[in-house]
Amino acid sequence: MPIVFNEVSHAYGGNPEHLALDHVRFHIQDGQFVGIIGPTGSGKSTLLQHFNAILRPTDGKAQVLDFLILPGEKIHEVKRLRQRVGLVFQFPEQQLFADTVEHDLCYGPMNFGATEAEAKLLAIAALEQIGLSPDLLSRSPFQLSGGQMRKVAIASVLAMNPDVLVLDEPTATLDPRSREEFMTLLHTLCRTQNKTVIVVTHRLDEVLPFTDHLLVMHEGKLVFEGSNIALYEHAEKLPTWRMAIPKPFRILQACEQMTNNPLANHVRQDGTRATFAPSWVAEQIHLLFQTLQRDDSGGVPCSNDSS
Amino acid sequence: MQQRFILGRVIATDSWVHKLDPRAKMTCMLIFAVITVLLHSLVDFVAVTIVSQLILLSTRIKLTMFWKAVRPLRYLMLFIFLFQLFLEKGGHLLLSWGPIQFYSEGIITAVFTVWRMSLLVTFTALLTFTTTPAMLTQALEDMLKPLKIFRISPQAIALMLSIALRFIPTILEETERIVKAQASRGADLKDLPWKDKAKAMIALLVPVTVCAFRRAEELVNSMEARGYKLGEPRSKFFRLTWHRQDTYFLLIFILIGLFVIWQ
Numbered sequence: 038m039p040i041v042f043n044e045v046s047h048a049y050g051g052n053p054e055h056l057a058l059d060h061v062r063f064h065i066q067d068g069q070f071v072g073i074i075g076p077t078g079s080g081k082s083t084l085l086q087h088f089n090a091i092l093r094p095t096d097g098k099a100q101v102l103d104f105l106i107l108p109g110e111k112i113h114e115v116k117r118l119r120q121r122v123g124l125v126f127q128f129p130e131q132q133l134f135a136d137t138v139e140h141d142l143c144y145g146p147m148n149f150g151a152t153e154a155e156a157k158l159l160a161i162a163a164l165e166q167i168g169l170s171p172d173l174l175s176r177s178p179f180q181l182s183g184g185q186m187r188k189v190a191i192a193s194v195l196a197m198n199p200d201v202l203v204l205d206e207p208t209a210t211l212d213p214r215s216r217e218e219f220m221t222l223l224h225t226l227c228r229t230q231n232k233t234v235i236v237v238t239h240r241l242d243e244v245l246p247f248t249d250h251l252l253v254m255h256e257g258k259l260v261f262e263g264s265n266i267a268l269y270e271h272a273e274k275l276p277t278w279r280m281a282i283p284k285p286f287r288i289l290q291a292c293e294q295m296t297n298n299p300l301a302n303h304v305r306q307d308g309t310r311a312t313f314a315p316s317w318v319a320e321q322i323h324l325l326f327q328t329l330q331r332d333d334s335g336g337v338p339c340s341n342d343s344s
Numbered sequence: 345m346q347q348r349f350i351l352g353r354v355i356a357t358d359s360w361v362h363k364l365d366p367r368a369k370m371t372c373m374l375i376f377a378v379i380t381v382l383l384h385s386l387v388d389f390v391a392v393t394i395v396s397q398l399i400l401l402s403t404r405i406k407l408t409m410f411w412k413a414v415r416p417l418r419y420l421m422l423f424i425f426l427f428q429l430f431l432e433k434g435g436h437l438l439l440s441w442g443p444i445q446f447y448s449e450g451i452i453t454a455v456f457t458v459w460r461m462s463l464l465v466t467f468t469a470l471l472t473f474t475t476t477p478a479m480l481t482q483a484l485e486d487m488l489k490p491l492k493i494f495r496i497s498p499q500a501i502a503l504m505l506s507i508a509l510r511f512i513p514t515i516l517e518e519t520e521r522i523v524k525a526q527a528s529r530g531a532d533l534k535d536l537p538w539k540d541k542a543k544a545m546i547a548l549l550v551p552v553t554v555c556a557f558r559r560a561e562e563l564v565n566s567m568e569a570r571g572y573k574l575g576e577p578r579s580k581f582f583r584l585t586w587h588r589q590d591t592y593f594l595l596i597f598i599l600i601g602l603f604v605i606w607q
Binding site for chain 1: 554555
């Protein structure tokens with residue numbers, strides 16, 4: 038079942054002056070890797086809390102899996118929704134509380150009705166999914182390193198075996214290498230287990246290599262919905278949404294100008310997903326210049342010549 | 345969660361009360377607290393209520409804001425009301441229903457107690473609504489100077505208070521996030537039965553306490569890194585000056601006090 042938001046608005050305290058989401062409308066397919074991006078205060082975190090009904094719309098309706106979330110209405114079996122939609126808040130390591138990693142990992146599954154033995158199996162599986170050794174189970178979560186604590190906290194949500202995994206700025210405060218490792222890990226979960234992964238971030242370049250679908254938020258409104266390449270075509274709008282144009286976009290735009298060859302047409306013909314990862318960018322630059330050489334038999338025109 | 349907490353929030357309307365010396369306001373609050381305890385007749389209550397409400401009105405802050413400060417105490421006030429109503433046996437018997445008996449004195453004491461509490465809470469909100477925490481702590485430091493005789497540092501007390509006030513919203517924000525995170529893991533405090541609520545509180549209190557200690561450590565390090573040393577002489581950002589209005593404000597309360605005692 039997909040996730041469909043239909044004209045969803047949310048005003049904190051029901052006060053229209055505190056409108057954080059303004060008639061948001063989008064559609065997410067099963068098993069997609071989705072990036073929700075936007076500057077600080079754009080409504081990203083408010084939006085993600087609607088996925089498991091921590092917040093409910095004050096207007097409009099949201100369909101998440103087979104649950105319909107309507108304004109002011111209590112959802113039947115909200116616990117089941119929260120089991121199926123695992124929500125990881127910013128700095129999840131700060132939610133850890135138990136004396137051992139095992140108890141923390143088992144907390145979610147046991148709240149959702151698993152027996153102690155079942156919960157332990159789920160905990161081990163979640164640790165392995167996230168790339169940590171089951172030896173950590175007996176350790177205190179407070180003795181782990183910052184990165185390990187974050188992984189354990191995400192594993193504590195994965196242990197509930199959710200169909201949808203929603204993460205708010207999962208890589209905040211991590212170093213560049215750990216950030217990439219983390220995103221790769223989430224991408225692997227999405228591809229190998231067909232989980233829908235929704236990542237909220239303000240770093241566009243971080244999610245670009247992985248996303249199937251992008252949503253851009255600005256001042257509580259959804260200002261863009263589409264693929265990576267569609268966003269590339271609208272890149273000039275990013276600064277108006279208070280976001281910087283990512284480096285891969287700028288490099289390819291420059292190459293496009295030099296070769297006078299639109300990248301998007303070329304990518305669409307090719308049919309592959311535009312990842313904007315360094316290797317993909319290098320390949321596209323090579324292809325752009327190769328086409329130019331074929332057309333022009335040498336020489337690179339200046340961008341002024343195209344006019 | 346933060347929106348429900350009214351106390352500790354400054355509402356800037358630039359009224360004459362806002363401009364008063366915080367030491368004057370703090371002294372008057374203390375006098376007012378004593379006055380509310382001394383109130384014993386309807387005339388006292390009505391007179392003090394009129395004067396206090398007029399002062400509140402003169403701040404140009406909506407009266408409803410002051411009364412919102414009473415909201416968090418409503419259950420405690422209800423409990424005190426019922427406690428007085430059932431246990432005070434003076435005066436005439438008004439109603440007898442099985443073991444439950446209401447006496448006239450019980451009703452009067454119950455009403456007066458709740459009235460007294462409301463007056464105290466609404467009026468003390470005036471101090472926090474019209475004074476910034478920085479001014480408040482500086483005034484406190486100034487007023488606690490005599491404690492130096494007993495080797496108690498007023499600077500330390502004022503610093504503790506200012507840090508505590510500064511971190512109330514931050515810790516509330518963190519608590520709210522952890523409540524939501526635990527709700528996402530199937531432990532929603534709102535939906536849980538009472539016996540499970542206590543268990544779920546551990547999942548909330550441990551991370552909140554850990555966060556508070558982490559923040560405290562970061563704060564200590566950052567203050568020390570910038571050369572802060574407790575007890576060293578420091579210049580003040582605000583300079584407190586006592587004006588004629590402060591004396592008049594203080595006089596109003598002394599007069600109310602005298603009126604209540606004379607009554």
